[in-house]
Amino acid sequence: MLVNLFSVLQVKLNEYTCSVFQNNLKSGFFGERNELRATSVPVPFVGFSRKTIECKESRIGKQPVLVPSNVTITLEGQDLKVKGPLGELGLTYPREVLVERVESGILRIRKAVETRRANQMHGLFRTLTDNLVVGVSKGFEKKLQLVGVGYRAMVEGKELVLNLGFSHPVKMTIPEGLSVKVEENTRITVSGYDKSDIGQFAASIRRWRPPEPYKGKGIKYADEIVRRKEGKAGKKK
Ligand SMILES: *[C@@H]1O[C@H](CO)[C@@H](O)[C@H](O)[C@H]1NC(C)=O
Numbered sequence: 530m531l532v533n534l535f536s537v538l539q540v541k542l543n544e545y546t547c548s549v550f551q552n553n554l555k556s557g558f559f560g561e562r563n564e565l566r567a568t569s570v571p572v573p574f575v576g577f578s579r580k581t582i583e584c585k586e587s588r589i590g591k592q593p594v595l596v597p598s599n600v601t602i603t604l605e606g607q608d609l610k611v612k613g614p615l616g617e618l619g620l621t622y623p624r625e626v627l628v629e630r631v632e633s634g635i636l637r638i639r640k641a642v643e644t645r646r647a648n649q650m651h652g653l654f655r656t657l658t659d660n661l662v663v664g665v666s667k668g669f670e671k672k673l674q675l676v677g678v679g680y681r682a683m684v685e686g687k688e689l690v691l692n693l694g695f696s697h698p699v700k701m702t703i704p705e706g707l708s709v710k711v712e713e714n715t716r717i718t719v720s721g722y723d724k725s726d727i728g729q730f731a732a733s734i735r736r737w738r739p740p741e742p743y744k745g746k747g748i749k750y751a752d753e754i755v756r757r758k759e760g761k762a763g764k765k766k
Contacts (some may be wrong), residue, residue: 554610586678594658596638600666604630611660613665616706616722620661625650628658636662660724670720671731672751676740681714682746689717693738693748716751 552592594607596602607622622700625647627639638655640647662668675682681692689709691699703709707721707730717733733749740747742758 530737538608539680541603554763581611587652587655590640590648590655591637592655593631594638594655594662596636596662597666598634602630602636602663604628609636610663611665612645613722615665615668616666618661618723620654622654623650626654627659628654662721664724668720668722669724669727670718671727673717673719673731673734674749674751675715675717675747676749677738677746680738680746682711682717683714684709684711691734691737691748 542684578675600611600613603612606626607628608619609622609628610617610619622638625641625644627641629637629639631637636658638651638658640651675691675693677694679692679694683690684703687696687703689701689711690704691701694698704726706723706728707719710718710720712718717734718736721727721729735748735750738747740753740755742750745755745757747755
């Protein structure tokens with residue numbers, strides 16, 4: 530009788546610790562603010578077992594971020610400010626990750642919890658942190674190429690002017706913090722310290738004439754490979 534009671538107690542105890550454990554995992558994974566997402570939980574995520582706690586370290590996340598001496602770092606809780614010769618940028622980390630200064634020239638991103646989401650955030654925020662540091666010290670650039678007879682680009686003051694075969698030239702205001710250079714009327718280089726601003730502006734240039742798949746005419750990224758389709762005439766017998 531005593532023995533039975535003890536084992537019942539033991540089972541109850543196990544159930545309790547197990548459910549506490551699962552609750553922690555769930556709130557860690559979805560976050561209090563993301564409770565809506567819990568209604569559309571993908572099936573593989575529902576049945577958390579003890580195994581999921583051993584999430585693999587993100588390979589990228591583990592690598593330290595090296596901060597050169599011309600970059601100043603200010604870290605307050607989850608807010609990072611990065612100031613360098615080219616500009617100043619900031620980043621707020623989600624609570625799944627922690628950022629810490631190991632030495633004066635080294636930042637490390639760690640996971641605050643062991644969840645799948647923290648794993649993803651770990652790698653992502655390590656990359657974003659590195660982009661800030663590289664951005665304010667060396668900068669980034671994105672190159673575009675105009676392909677098409679008569680297509681031309683030029684910079685006029687704070688505007689990028691594009692002749693793309695429309696009845697009027699397209700004029701785009703160059704955003705603050707970015708600079709644009711045009712070579713041989715057809716090669717555009719967008720540069721600056723904020724990688725995402727550069728990417729967005731480059732994408733908005735390209736959007737005026739995305740390369741068409743038959744002759745590759747349009748605006749393409751310099752490193753973009755346009756997949757050519759065979760012309761309709763080629764299909765006729
Ligand atoms: C800042 O320091 C890095 C590393 O020493 C160097 O590569 C970079 O050119 C420097 N930036 C400027 C604008 O001097």
